[in-house]
Amino acid sequence: MKKHNFSAGPCVLPKSVMEQAAAAVLNFDDGLSLLEISHRSKPFVDVMENARSLALELLGLEGKGYKALFLQGGASTQFLMVALNLLEKRAGYLNTGTWADKAIKEAKIYDDIYEIGSSKSANYNYIPKGYDIPEDYDYFHCTSNNTIFGTQMKSFPNSPIPMVCDMSSDIFSRQLDFSKFDLIYAGAQKNMGPAGTTLVVIKEDILGKVSRKIPSMMNYKEHISKGSMFNTPPVFAVYVSMLTLEWLKNLGGIKAIEKENEKKARLIYSEIDLNPLFKGYSVKEDRSIMNATFTLENENLKETFESMVKEAGINGINGHRSVGGYRASMYNALSLDSVKALVEVMSELESKA
Numbered sequence: 317m318k319k320h321n322f323s324a325g326p327c328v329l330p331k332s333v334m335e336q337a338a339a340a341v342l343n344f345d346d347g348l349s350l351l352e353i354s355h356r357s358k359p360f361v362d363v364m365e366n367a368r369s370l371a372l373e374l375l376g377l378e379g380k381g382y383k384a385l386f387l388q389g390g391a392s393t394q395f396l397m398v399a400l401n402l403l404e405k406r407a408g409y410l411n412t413g414t415w416a417d418k419a420i421k422e423a424k425i426y427d428d429i430y431e432i433g434s435s436k437s438a439n440y441n442y443i444p445k446g447y448d449i450p451e452d453y454d455y456f457h458c459t460s461n462n463t464i465f466g467t468q469m470k471s472f473p474n475s476p477i478p479m480v481c482d483m484s485s486d487i488f489s490r491q492l493d494f495s496k497f498d499l500i501y502a503g504a505q506k507n508m509g510p511a512g513t514t515l516v517v518i519k520e521d522i523l524g525k526v527s528r529k530i531p532s533m534m535n536y537k538e539h540i541s542k543g544s545m546f547n548t549p550p551v552f553a554v555y556v557s558m559l560t561l562e563w564l565k566n567l568g569g570i571k572a573i574e575k576e577n578e579k580k581a582r583l584i585y586s587e588i589d590l591n592p593l594f595k596g597y598s599v600k601e602d603r604s605i606m607n608a609t610f611t612l613e614n615e616n617l618k619e620t621f622e623s624m625v626k627e628a629g630i631n632g633i634n635g636h637r638s639v640g641g642y643r644a645s646m647y648n649a650l651s652l653d654s655v656k657a658l659v660e661v662m663s664e665l666e667s668k669a
């Protein structure tokens with residue numbers, strides 16, 4: 317039976333990418349596996365260079381002073397790397413979810429952090445708006461999509477200071493003016509590839525302004541000067557990310573996938589709104605097109621619903637423990653048919669109840 321994978325991360329990847337990745341594990345170059353050749357060999361250096369330039373190309377950032385890096389340690393390591401490289405006196409953070417809160421906690425180790433806005437007291441069911449970004453801060457940090465709560469920033473401020481954004485769960489999913497951002501980071505496993513690498517896109521001229529000494533592995537400049545090969549990169553994760561970026565480019569890039577993502581989101585949210593058995597978690601205007609969070613109005617239907625879900629081959633829709641209910645993660649590689657399958661189960665539940 318066809319599986320419908322709504323996993324929040326690691327998540328669904330395109331089947332063609334899986335097939336190419338599997339083949340490369342067996343034979344990538346002249347009978348050797350991708351996993352057993354030198355990362356300094358020409359075939360792998362080409363992979364890294366291709367992945368880096370595809371990332372910039374898809375974001376429309378080529379020739380604009382940006383560099384792309386594929387690092388390790390997940391987005392969680394970026395929480396502290398951002399602070400180490402950019403924080404001199406004070407930075408402003410928008411606290412829109414668990415991940416933003418963790419980013420704040422790590423940055424606080426180094427210096428003063430000010431929460432410019434927060435929706436923590438409402439358990440993050442909306443995005444704060446109407447905040448001011450002080451001009452004398454070092455940078456402003458925000459999270460474009462709140463994976464756990466299903467909220468998404470629909471617009472971004474014109475920041476007078478460098479703007480840093482954790483785009484782990486919606487990078488390459490919608491068109492934005494990416495040149496508004498000075499540093500973008502994203503763990504690969506949500507919308508780009510397997511776990512093990514993190515894409516960091518940096519405007520080079522924001523670096524080199526802090527007085528502290530930065531350990532080499534934590535230093536963006538070091539990674540840039542070594543072409544994202546300061547040490548052995550996660551070869552498999554970078555390769556699969558490259559394949560996914562190629563897949564996206566062949567589909568027509570972000571513009572094309574955004575249309576699909578909007579169709580998927582419209583379908584699920586209209587079911588959530590029209591079906592009296594369900595209610596959405598986040599406020600309507602801030603709803604994420606990547607992660608739709610919802611609950612059952614009547615908990616007595618839980619068992620029936622979940623067994624129907626299972627029967628339909630639907631996987632990974634349990635909500636995060638801090639929200640409860642359900643979360644349908646609809647990343648780029650999830651097909652509209654999978655969302656249709658879920659919506660059918662939801663309406664079938666209604667006709668049964």
Ligand SMILES: *Cc1c(COP(=O)(O)O)cnc(C)c1O
Pocket residue numbers: 325389390391392393415459461462463482483484485503504506
């Ligand atoms: C998953 C996630 C993270 C954490 O990513 P890791 O790669 O596991 O460290 C950070 N931010 C957001 C928005 C996420 O969705």
